[in-house]
Amino acid sequence: MAILEVNDLSLKFGGVKALDQVSYHVEKGEIFSLIGPNGAGKTSMLNCISGLYTPSSGSIKFKGKEILGMKPYNRTSLGISRAFQNIALFAHMSVLDNLKLGRHVRMKSGMFKGGMYWGGAEKEEVSHRRSVEQVIEFLEMQDIRHTPVGTLPYGLQKRVEVGRALALEPELILLDEPMAGMNSAEKEDMARFILDMHELNGITVFLIEHDMGVIMDLSDHIAVLDFGKRIGFGTPEEIQKNPEVIRAYLGEQEVTT
Amino acid sequence: MLILTALAFLFPLLTNDYIVGLATLCAIASIGAIGLNILTGFTGQISIGVGAFLGVGGYTSAIITSTLGLSFWFAIPIAGIVTAAVGALFGIPSLRLKGLYLAIATLAAQFIILFVITRWTSLTGGTSGMVLQRPSIGGFSFMSADSYYYICLAVLLFTIIYTLNLFRSRIGRAFLAVRDRDVAAQIMGINLFTYKVLSFAISSFFVGVAGALLAHYTMIVSPELYSITVSIQYLAMILVGGLGSILGSILGAIFIVLLPVILGYGVDFASIFLPDMHHMLAAFQEVAFGAIIIFFLIFEPGGLAHIWNNIKNYFKLWPFSY
Numbered sequence A: 001m002a003i004l005e006v007n008d009l010s011l012k013f014g015g016v017k018a019l020d021q022v023s024y025h026v027e028k029g030e031i032f033s034l035i036g037p038n039g040a041g042k043t044s045m046l047n048c049i050s051g052l053y054t055p056s057s058g059s060i061k062f063k064g065k066e067i068l069g070m071k072p073y074n075r076t077s078l079g080i081s082r083a084f085q086n087i088a089l090f091a092h093m094s095v096l097d098n099l100k101l102g103r104h105v106r107m108k109s110g111m112f113k114g115g116m117y118w119g120g121a122e123k124e125e126v127s128h129r130r131s132v133e134q135v136i137e138f139l140e141m142q143d144i145r146h147t148p149v150g151t152l153p154y155g156l157q158k159r160v161e162v163g164r165a166l167a168l169e170p171e172l173i174l175l176d177e178p179m180a181g182m183n184s185a186e187k188e189d190m191a192r193f194i195l196d197m198h199e200l201n202g203i204t205v206f207l208i209e210h211d212m213g214v215i216m217d218l219s220d221h222i223a224v225l226d227f228g229k230r231i232g233f234g235t236p237e238e239i240q241k242n243p244e245v246i247r248a249y250l251g252e253q254e255v256t257t
Numbered sequence B: 001m002l003i004l005t006a007l008a009f010l011f012p013l014l015t016n017d018y019i020v021g022l023a024t025l026c027a028i029a030s031i032g033a034i035g036l037n038i039l040t041g042f043t044g045q046i047s048i049g050v051g052a053f054l055g056v057g058g059y060t061s062a063i064i065t066s067t068l069g070l071s072f073w074f075a076i077p078i079a080g081i082v083t084a085a086v087g088a089l090f091g092i093p094s095l096r097l098k099g100l101y102l103a104i105a106t107l108a109a110q111f112i113i114l115f116v117i118t119r120w121t122s123l124t125g126g127t128s129g130m131v132l133q134r135p136s137i138g139g140f141s142f143m144s145a146d147s148y149y150y151i152c153l154a155v156l157l158f159t160i161i162y163t164l165n166l167f168r169s170r171i172g173r174a175f176l177a178v179r180d181r182d183v184a185a186q187i188m189g190i191n192l193f194t195y196k197v198l199s200f201a202i203s204s205f206f207v208g209v210a211g212a213l214l215a216h217y218t219m220i221v222s223p224e225l226y227s228i229t230v231s232i233q234y235l236a237m238i239l240v241g242g243l244g245s246i247l248g249s250i251l252g253a254i255f256i257v258l259l260p261v262i263l264g265y266g267v268d269f270a271s272i273f274l275p276d277m278h279h280m281l282a283a284f285q286e287v288a289f290g291a292i293i294i295f296f297l298i299f300e301p302g303g304l305a306h307i308w309n310n311i312k313n314y315f316k317l318w319p320f321s322y
């Protein structure tokens, strides 16, 4: 069953078509990758799914339900979370507080409970701290849980970014180049985390990545964008044989396993 | 912290009414400054309407106690709630407006509210204002400086505890998220509009309570007490004290309340030697006020709270501080 169906999606910036009639779907429980050269429209696609951009036409269905009219914050409540390409963490806050913000919609305390604290809010903080600790353990961030994220090195910030998205306990996680700028050891760690969140927690992963080795290894299905157009959609084997994809990537990088 | 609290409770026993009066003003200003800091320091939404919001609190309490004859203890929270509602209303533009534009919108709030207060003569007494009483319980009146100080101190303590708690739970974290990164905040599931308006409401609640406490302290409300100058003074408190810091709000409030008093002593002292210069020295007082604020903006953007932390850290490491 498809968890996410994108149909004929178009997005314009002035005269520029950032996305042009793009269609594909993501199966529940798979690792899906969206690839394409820089400026192809990958991040714009995620912005449409998260609700930050409003497409000019088309449809996006999550679990069979149209979400295009929904506000970004309501889409989060459906179980869609996102890690940004350009780290968008709350730099002054600790790793813990960033992850707790990732669980914002799972928590309930309002301004009265929060202000009185010892009534219900404390209990809530403690129980959600437990869920957050699972993410911290999963991503091996025990040593930095109290560190303000702004002071962390880039690679760890990328990891916290993914952690904050995981903290929601999402059904669908959108990962925008989670390995960009990482060294190969860090990349390997991240690839392992992605496989584990998918296998252990059953999360559907929507991955944007440039490293073809990683993409071909991890993905169940791949869609390829070029200048806003979908030029390929299928299994890794199909994508590697797709002449249009090969042409688009020629001169940029080889499509290899 | 406990020592400071104990000191705040005990010191009226040792000093005279004048000092306790100043302390009362400091406590009231602290409540208002914490309120403003919730909005500006913690949520990142500027407001130049604090003066008028203090007025809404003061007039609400005046109307409830003097006109309707109801109890002070009922009037204070209602003054907070009414101001919260007014604050939320004027916070609505914050969804579309940011920074300087929002500042202008809240400035408009300042003028609209003062206009209403001045013109709605049947309710507010217009430019001549209204007279209020100090509260009482049964036969006991809180007329003395000490007793009213304790009321204000208790409200301040409540404000501090509430705010500390708010910022270690869900709503407060969301405020910080809205301040730091509004796009990411939305992706966390935070409705910017709701939280900005909520911050305006909570912030204005405390400003309104401060306004009411101040009105019962001075025992009078009139439009000129709530001018834009007051708004600027409150902004100065949180800038000098430290944006996004509760301790800073209090230090800033004390600083801004006491600065004119201390400068006043300075002027009086200088006048002994230069009796003809008294007028010029009085003007100098305002210049000094402005200069000190500019000094803080440039040299200590972290405010008094930052200086305080540095001092504390210094003494923590003291014998080995190299």
Ligand SMILES: Nc1ncnc2c1ncn2[C@@H]1O[C@H](COP(=O)(O)OP(=O)(O)O)[C@@H](O)[C@H]1O
Residues within 6 Å of the ligand: A013, A018, A036, A037, A038, A039, A040, A041, A042, A043, A044, A045
């Ligand atoms: N907010 C925006 N305003 C104008 N143009 C934009 C905006 N966001 C993206 N674009 C344009 O859309 C195209 C796709 O960008 P993007 O989605 O970031 O590509 P990718 O993530 O694949 O590198 C680019 O040409 C980019 O300049």
Ligand SMILES: [Mg+2]
Residues within 6 Å of the ligand: A042, A043, A044, A085
């Ligand atoms: Mg991108």
